[in-house]
Amino acid sequence: MDDVIGYEEKRPATIAQVKYAYPRFVLHDYVVRAMNLATERLGLAGRAVFLLPSESAAQDCVRWLNAEDSAVVPESDFFCVSLPDNPELRHRAKVYLQHTGLCISSRHAEDYLRAHGQAPPSDSAIDNNFLSKGNSASKNCVAKESKIQVLNVLQSYLPTDEIHLANCGMNAFYGALRAARQVQAPRGRTRYLQLGWLYLDTQRILEQFLGPENKLTVQFDVFDETALRQLFAEAGDELAAIVTELPTNPLIQTPNVALLDELCRKHGVIRIYDPTIAGISSVDVLPHTDLLVTSLTKYAAHQGDVMIGAAAVNPTSPFADELSAALAGKCEQPYARDLARLAAQIDTMPEIATQQSANARGLIEWLEAHPAIRKVWHPRSAKTAANFNAIARSDDACGTVFTIELNGPLTDFYDNARIVKGPSFGTGFTMMCPFMYLAHFEEVTSEAGRARLLSYDLNPELIRMSAGIEPLEKIQEALGI
8 A cells, every 4th residue: 555655645766676667657768768759859848848649639639739839740750749848747647648549559659760770579569469560551450450350340349430540538528518518509409417426536536628608517415316317407508518427436336227318308409428337248328328438448458458438329319310420420439459459359248248248246345245344345235236237248247446445454455465456447357456446536535535534435445356367266365345
């Protein structure tokens, strides 16, 4: 735990040990090297330079930053955003890249370095780097074949022709929100509803990337149906869209989708739902939403080595035609090698997800009876079970994620557990993280912040777990309780 706190406090000794991490939070070494090379090649020394995968992404970044003396500069097959080098602008640019996911990937950076004679040693090259040696025609061919393979699998769970791949899950959400705004703004609908305590970056996009004309309303309690009905009765004609997760992160709660269907259809509100926590192989959400967004970094990319997302339009939605048109071009296309990497593992997603769900169920049952555990939050907890069952693909489906509260000190449990520790989930290996420390460190470390979290039933000391496919008894043993 001391390392977690050191990372959040940015202690030099801790940060020096962090070479690789979740790409939206910590830039891969190849991306940093590519930034330095591009800065040198373009004569931008003394400027803050960031690498984005397309001109439209770079222009969007510049518009959002709204900074004087900023520029978009083409380089190779990506675009640089060049800014005055000051701490505030650097911070805001990093915030933009983190929340929107609009930074080049490590494979993209590796190919750029290789093209300019700075290739990494062969023993440290990223997988399938044979593509980096091919010409653009061969890369495009592989990308097309990979996309077909990925879409074929996705369409077995999401029966729609309107699946838009994105370079990560957050970019899929960013694109979906922009599409919803485009559709609803001409109708004078400017209010957005966040239902539930959602993933940090989803919340931040809603807080920071809506327009000045927009208003964000937040209802954290997904089970307060009286408040929901009242909100729609009072403001339904203003609402543009509702955003929620099925289930939510980290409390694994599912709202009443039938009620939301009724309210949103009656009032003309777009539904944007994210089933990433349980995964599209475990829950059937598309019939209940207008726009589905999901991170394929989880479950589909179960080896934990590539980031991709998707946004899908429900063909039966009353907004289907408008959303399909509005969504075009709003999701950043995955890099060819990233798409090839996803294609190499997505075919086994159903088998892996079945094993993950089985282990998650076994761990939940075991932990609920364990004296070291105060509470387990999971998809079929008593309060949320009926709502989850309404979207579950089978009685056994539950996904891989659940959250635990401890009876003892967090540090003792976390330090003793011999489990992979990190902020992702849905991998073939079991993972855990002190979620609130990683996602909401400022609140966890202040008295007022902790009180606020507890008021929403969020224990600052909770642990989010993701069950892998190891033998169940091995996972139990590794937890050390």
